[in-house]
Amino acid sequence: MSFAALFMLLIIAQTSQGLPWFNAHRRCPKGWSGFSGHCYFFSKEKATVKDAITKCAYAIEGGRLAQVGVPWKKTGWNFRLKYMSRVWIGASDISDEGKFLKLSNAKVIKYTNWNKGEPNDWNKNEDCVEWAGVGKWNDNHCANKNFFICEQN
Numbered sequence: 583m584s585f586a587a588l589f590m591l592l593i594i595a596q597t598s599q600g601l602p603w604f605n606a607h608r609r610c611p612k613g614w615s616g617f618s619g620h621c622y623f624f625s626k627e628k629a630t631v632k633d634a635i636t637k638c639a640y641a642i643e644g645g646r647l648a649q650v651g652v653p654w655k656k657t658g659w660n661f662r663l664k665y666m667s668r669v670w671i672g673a674s675d676i677s678d679e680g681k682f683l684k685l686s687n688a689k690v691i692k693y694t695n696w697n698k699g700e701p702n703d704w705n706k707n708e709d710c711v712e713w714a715g716v717g718k719w720n721d722n723h724c725a726n727k728n729f730f731i732c733e734q735n
Contacts, residue, residue, distance in 0.1 A: 610622075
């Protein structure tokens with residue numbers, strides 16, 4: 583076996599074991615996690631939705647609040663999210679009550695995971711979507727401060 587073939591086998595074997603410098607889905611910047619061709623950053627500080635959007639945009643080119651298209655269980659991030667309590671995700675019905683759109687492109691969200699009784703627009707003042715510690719979504723006041731997840735594809 584040639585040195586090049588042996589080297590490739592070694593790389594394949596090591597990457598399948600999940601070495602920290604390699605992401606099977608995509609190479610992401612340090613501190614970001616990859617899933618399904620996208621990179622994600624989990625904030626360590628809380629912010630309003632407006633500030634979270636700005637922080638995501640400045641964190642990385644093409645950065646935005648994460649858009650949920652699959653159940654979080656499929657990402658393997660439940661262990662990380664449960665310690666963050668409440669987390670802003672990139673959806674809102676601020677422009678048309680009851681019609682939740684992706685903040686990045688104003689398209690209707692297809693996948694939802696609302697907590698029982700949600701969305702409820704409590705006090706006519708809940709227009710932003712948060713992942714609420716129990717694995718379900720809640721609509722909440724956009725000026726509240728939560729952790730947030732940035733995404734880049």
